[in-house]
Amino acid sequence: MEFLAALCQIKPALGKLDDNLADHLEWIDKATEKKADLAMFPELSLTGYLLRDLAQEVALPIEAEPIQKLVSRSKDISIVFGFVEETSEHQFFNSAVFAEGGEILHVHRKAFLPDYGIFEEGRYFSAGDSMRPVQSRLGKFGLLVCEDAWHLSAGWLQFLQGVDAFLIPAASPARGIEADNEELSSQASWRTLREAMAIFFQSWVIHCNRVGVEDGAMFWGGSGVISPLGELQAEAPGAEEHLLLENISSEATKRARIQLPLLRGSRPDFVRRQLAQILQDPDALQESRP
Amino acid sequence: MALQDIPPPPTCNGSLAEAVLTAFLKEETSKAGFSKALLGLSGGVDSALVAELAARALGPENVLGLALPYKDSAPESLQLGKEAAHHAGIPIEILDITAIAKAHASAGAVDKKDQTRFGNILARIRMVALYDRSAKEGALVLGTSNKTELLLGYGTIHGDLASAINPIGDLYKSQVWSLSKHLGVPDEIVRRPPTADLWEGQTDEEELGFTYPEVDALLHLMVDSRYSKKTLLKEGFSEGLIDTVKARVQQNQYKRRPPIIAKLTPRTINLDYRYARDWGS
Secondary structure: OEEEEEEEEOOOOOOOHHHHHHHHHHHHHHHHHOOOOEEEOOOOOOOOOOOOOHHHHHOEOOOOHHHHHHHHHHHOOEEEEEEEEEOOOOOEEEEEEEEEOOEEEEEEEOOOOOOOOOOOHHHHOOOOOOOOOEEOOOOEEEEOOHHHHHOHHHHHHHHHOOOOEEEEEEOOEOOOOOOOOOOOHHHHHHHHHHHHHHHHHOOEEEEEEOEEEEOOEEEEEOOEEEOOOOOEEEEOOEOOOEEEEEEEEHHHHHHHHHHOOOOOOOOHHHHHHHHHHHHHOOOOOHHHOO | OOHHHOOOOOOOOHHHHHHHHHHHHHHHHHHOOOOEEEEEOOOOHHHHHHHHHHHHHHOHHHEEEEEOOOOOOOHHHHHHHHHHHHHHOOOEEEOOOHHHHHHHHHHOOOOOOOHHHHHHHHHHHHHHHHHHHHHHHOEEEEOOOOHHHHHHOOOOOOOOOOOOEOOOOOOOHHHHHHHHHHOOOOHHHHHOOOOOOOOOOOOHHHHHOOOHHHHHHHHHHHHHOOOOHHHHHHOOOOHHHHHHHHHHHHHOHHHHOOOOOOOOOOOOEOOOEOOOHHHHO
């Protein structure tokens, strides 16, 4: 595996699908000019984030023309983008699409919907119930949409299935400006999280966060690529649109996995037995049981 | 209680706050379809800070300061308002509201000795002046109420609390001071005892009954860090202060929300007809 990733740190316009689609096509052109193999966009990149009641209005079935237009652009470059997916049962998902060779290879429906702070995704979206990787011509990827990455279980499930890299489209708003902060506390948390994730799973972490302001909340950008040994390889500046390019290679993964052979020691069967026991014990999870 | 016995007020990394707030001003102004903004310059630190931020975000030529003195306003207020404008590099215009206030007070039979009513009239006349000018200039009205004031309800609804967008509403007064210093707001403005200047000799801290550093320390732990009363007492805050502040914050919730609408239909505005304000832009 050896490819050039282009992280398109864009500023989607709230609810303006046509504008955002045109913008995506421009950024894909830019990434193509740089000879990138993958163009990756942030969470809900076609719609904007703070949708509220707009969520159902901007939702599209996967066959819809704007989606297919973007997908058809993936003949020479693989594309990851986000939108509100409407199923034939009129369920709505916060989805990320992996398109390649002019086709959709995979749709990841965000499985962990945040409902705290400024987030209210559970009000609008159904939670995805699958955590499967996508086998691409570039490698095997685990897609995790923003909050998914905060649940170690989600990353672990992908890891067990042998991913080379985690692709994390995100929409993280800025907060935490105290004097002893060197950076926004939300950015600092993500920095720790994505590096830890790379170390836990000896995998590349490719995190594309959006920029722009929606109703007072500023998305801080700072998209980054972390090596399988947990080292930051490249990072976009905060607050502005940016095309971040970085080479991803499986050689780094190999070195990390020789140094830290945690995949072979992960014992999924043991975890499954323990989990089954815990779930059967009425007292074990108590109030925390979902 | 001595200040050193309680936790310090919340702090602010000037560069981080400046980056977020200038991005906020730039984007929320342009999304609303504006390239210009205006604000009332009271001679206090809050409006001086907003002027600095707006000048940086939009360019000083796109920001207008209005000084709106009443005949009994402290002369220092006008002088420091001019200084704030000068430092931010923005133009300032002066509109004396004395005649309007007198006419309004006499039409409504308001005695000037009724300080609250008369003070509210002054604050609302200033709002009218700012919004009128906003329409003329095609400039958005910037809010200058900080988080401490908003939580305590220390402001006039539809008066100084009225604005289109507010860059400092999530900064406590202590953070306003520290960000102002970071941006080089003149010292005499930063150090001036905070006052609404609605009557002679008025100061915020005397009227509120506590100092900003202590109430900021308390509010920060109570609101942002969700400390329980038990923990706040352990941290050294007096029960009297905790109860007074909590009651005040609760009583003034109405000033922080749009009016309550009686629900009749399946989708009531703001209750279950829910769109971001940016939807319209």
